[in-house]
Amino acid sequence: MDVIVLGGGLMGTASAYFLARRGAQVTLIERNRIGSGATVASFGNIRRTGRHLSQLPLAQRSLRLWGEVEKMLGRDLEFRATGHIRLIFDEGGLADMRAYAEAARPWGLELEELGPREIRARFPGLGPEAIAASLSPHDGSGNPRLIAPAFAEAARRLGAAIVEDARVEQIQRTGSG
Template sequence: MEQEVDVAVIGAGAMGATAALWLARGGMRTALIDRGEICREASGVNAGTLTLHMTRAALIPYAMKGRELWLDAQRWLGRDVGARSAPGFSLAFTEAEEEMLFKRADARSAMGAPIRIVTPEEVRAIEPGINPAVRAAAFCALDGHVTAYLTGRAYRAALTEAGVSLLEGHGVEGIEVSDAGYVIRPAGAPALRARRLVLAGGVWLETMLAWLGFHVRIKCLVNQLVVTERMRPVMRSVVGIANGLLSLKQFENGTVLIGGGWQGKGDPVRGGVEPIPDNLIGNIQLARHAIPALGETRVVRIWLGLESETADAMPMIGPLPGLAEAYVIGCVHSGYTSAPYMGHLLAERILGREPELPLFDPARLMKPAPAKLEETA
């Protein structure tokens, strides 16, 4: 028997789940559909870094709002997701990195990020474990991290309490467009009729948008991540390098997470397939260069997380051109930091309210193809 709802959100990552939560709290009958489980694909396996150093300058105001929401998750989400505030550094060890550091710090601070350049002496006074060879650093008091794998449980409880209909483990096979809205056909479940539609698929948006006849290229990054054994405290900051190839944090249990966008093998269909050994070694060597004490510990686990990027490296958040009440959200650079805020912004737009900050018109990236009533992924 078909279910009828006011809005169907396809994609249960942090952005889709947040949008669904606030739409339901705003009085809409809401369904959230995903081929897997809530926040268990890209949103469940990323580094969970809350940082302004790696956020594009234009997205700084959104990231600052998102960080505040993560740290306040107990209030609006109802569960602790391991969000912790921590100072953050972006380091420069070479002249080229130093030049890059100054330029990027200026751009981000101009957009409101409380980032300032500090001397090597100031760096080591705050974080003694950093390599004395550091030439300069950008410092931000507003960084931190989230324990990504805790978010799915928190969102599921909040969504259930808000009355959202959860369809986990049901990939969408097609969507029909009609005058009354949209008919979504989840695999292994009855069709769903919705007056409104939200596509929230990250790297899978290229396929999802094709269901509605849109063609837009989404780049898929396959980021390698590493976690170490537990070790003595060697850092209390979120540490990166100006070139963007390192992200380090130590959790309360003593493990250290090493990231930085070094690529592995994979794609949106197969997910992360396998790491690339040379990239893995390079990432770990860079981490040990930044924090020499990491040479005392060993790698416990390696995994891969997918990240999406549009042609202009800016998000798609807003209504789809030429379709009534159809929306898209995704492809936010360093998107985990701003994810809950982005989801809330789109929900406000769908509920007929004026969003606090502007959305990112997807029409700039796509043109609707001739109408096609049904597509199969």
């Protein structure tokens, strides 16, 4: 065994998958069931907008991977690029939104600015208080109940050992590592 991954949520199962894909001998240990923790409690948002600029390269890569996830893992994880909208309610927020959009553009994030009429036309269920919005049309969501089990199964197909219902109580360093 080369690597032990602790935790069977999205991060742990994806780590196990990508390590196994690179030829590492991986064992993933989950104290409950795969995908039963924080991952499944999320909304499954895959968004770049609103992230700190230093996070945008990773967020861009993540979005590209979500676009390939069905082919990569062999099942539909219900990723849909439905867009992500951020509503603006005052002039200070509008200035911040525009500054963010300008700063994010070199990182590959193109935000569409919507005025009040465009907001109401495209999203009639939203309240009338918003003076503007930014729309990132390529962001979206995936089904958080499907992602960790799909990565775990794909890692297993690549030879990773997936151990559920096993609590790690102690980690010790030995002479060999």
